[in-house]
Amino acid sequence: MKIRKNDMVMVISGNDRGKTGKVLKVFPAKYRVIVEGINLRKRHTKPNRKSPQGGILEKEASIHASNVMILDPKSNEPTRLGSRIILDEKTGKKKIARVSKVSGEMI
Numbered sequence: 001m002k003i004r005k006n007d008m009v010m011v012i013s014g015n016d017r018g019k020t021g022k023v024l025k026v027f028p029a030k031y032r033v034i035v036e037g038i039n040l041r042k043r044h045t046k047p048n049r050k051s052p053q054g055g056i057l058e059k060e061a062s063i064h065a066s067n068v069m070i071l072d073p074k075s076n077e078p079t080r081l082g083s084r085i086i087l088d089e090k091t092g093k094k095k096i097a098r099v100s101k102v103s104g105e106m107i
Helices: none
Strands: 008-011 020-027 032-035 040-045 055-060 068-071 081-087 094-100
Touching (some): 008 032
Antiparallel strands (some): 008 020, 008 068, 020 032, 040 055, 081 094
16 A cells, blocks of 8 residues: 555545545555545534533544545645655665655655
């Protein structure tokens, strides 16, 4: 799965199409992500210690990872991801970096 926590993504399909947000949580086994402010669902709660008032709370639900695209850091447009092998100068080890297909910038 190429999407990681704290990535900026844009929703490309569904009710929230065109909206952008930060990835809060990733579920690689289910191939789903939770994005800040996207796919909000209402939950009716009874009063308890955490929320003594109770009431209706809005919470983000997960969406399928194929419905989001990572935003290019340079142009702020949705982009596909590629990978590039780079050499770490300090340790001398090879690392895999995620690269934007549009601008070639590392993410």
